[in-house]
Amino acid sequence: MSQNPDSTDVSLDTLYRDIIAAHSAIRPAVAVTPMTYSERFSRATGCEIFFKCEHQQHTGSFKYRGAYNKMRLLTPQERARGVVVATSGNHGQAMALAGRLAGVEITVYTPQRTSPYKIEAMRALGATVVTVPGTSLDAEIEASRQAQLQGKPYVSPYNDLAVIAGQGTVGVEMNEQQPGVDVVFAAVGGGGLISGIGAALARLNPGARLIGCWPEHAASLYRSLEAGEIVSVANEPSIAEGVAGGIFPGAVTFGLCQQLIHQSVLVSEAEIHEAMRLVAVDEHWIIEGAAGASLAGALRMARGLAGKRVAVVLCGRNIDWPIFLKAVS
Template sequence: MSDDLFARIMDAHWAIRPQVAVTPLSYSPDLSKLTGCEVYLKCEHLQHTGSFKFRGAWNKVRLLDAAAREAGILAVSSGNHGQGVALAGKLAEVPVTVFTTTAASPVKLDAIRALGATVVTIDDASLAVELEAARQAQLTGMTFVSPYNDIDVIAGQGTIGMELDGQARERGLDLSAVFVSVGGGGLISGVGTVLRKLRPSTAVTGCWPANSTALYRCLKAGRIVESEELDTISDGTAGGIDPDTITFGISQQVITDTALVTEEEIRVAMKRIAQTDGWMVEGAAGVALATLLRKAPKYQGRAVAVVLCGRNISLEKFIGAVK
């Protein structure tokens, strides 16, 4: 799987341009001073639609044949993936329907609708909604686009790793660790595959909110298990995972370190980056930064990177989180 996935990522890295933006790898002087590390931020919150999800969505859509494009796409999302798929569908003139839970962020759902997609809300747990979306896609002949359990989506997310590696090489950086937030595992599967191939000495750190640890619990158990999900400010990583997700096996191969961070640590990280770098990021991005803040003593004087995966949070929710 790793060699095949890496080849797909390399193909996607060039093929998704110019629709997908190359995001900056930004040095943070203040975070570096605070942590004692040389901190670089991979700014996926500056990607189109405000998160990395557009990468995987566009890579999936560009690979659809004419019949699949005509039939349309059905996605499931708490918000960011839905926005990415909606924009990809709009650019490719492919109809998009997004299934989501009633608990999803209204800000994110409004953004999906603004991009022309149809939104269907279901009052059920996220995994149940995901399974129903996949069933409906089969019934209607639409292409189901999972936020994580899709090799083409994962390949699109992996292009972050290609950019990160290239940008680090341009600066002569020997990255000791890269911190990546984990929900269904699509992001870390893609980024981790690249790093294990091109930078085998770099630690690939999977970062979870302690309140939502579905894939983490599976990795610890060595098999897919059920996990209790609690409310978290990191709504972008929340929810269960598909029982047959390919990200489980990939994550077993590429993740070299893990961490669970508390809601308070996430909120502190969100506030900190607003103070140091002037960016308002969502909870999922705060999870990765919170993990760096906790693990900084391990990487004193060394270069590390944090993937800031998204910025899609309402002003009211952000203020409530950091006050």
């Protein structure tokens, strides 16, 4: 499995087999998260709303699935050299924990605007954190360059089939927990989560519609899919910083998302804030902005989904407390 495969070379059959292999191989280290029926959201929307609770995964996001799967597949020689990672936070935390458990040194390159809370969480798990001027894409480019210079494996947050296979176990679990859902909403940044879920559901529940949700302020992959090629997009600040940033040239997720996403929706910052507030009030959960984006997308489209079984992936909970309070007040 190559680290940075060409987007035209991906076989969905092979990716699905890798997802199924990961589904058993990552246990018990990676938790099976709940898929919870929401009485309140179902009553309010006219749909049957189920939350896939990835905010309850280890390190507070779905990212631990891909990180652990990638770590288990590294050779002893690769582990001995240490691993280089690029992240805006959640992938770095996940790789730091996977590295600590495996005895592997993790160096994380992160943009300067990364949350201090997330930087401290990565360091607390034993990672070395290097801040890079610019965007998340700038951090990815520098991390990839440094890994090549130092002869170390580079683990992208999304542009890696082993990482995508780990994220795809979300889709396998969803199908086991609630077979036959009609629609799945998931937030999209680099596309690793939605590609993995889509590859799993394409085989396990091919009738399900997969809807990608983007903040209006951070829609790089959305605009690239619209253009038919990876394009540079100037992002504005978004509370959904976990899905902000550009797309690495030639990213494998671009072609996967072209094949697997049935519909896309852009949501405003106000809609994300309101989704986060509603989850806090009705479910008593803290979720981060990216998770709010997926729910915001579902709420935006709920009127046309009456009577449907709808799954919303709440992808994480890692958000600075003052930012969360401001968003939901």
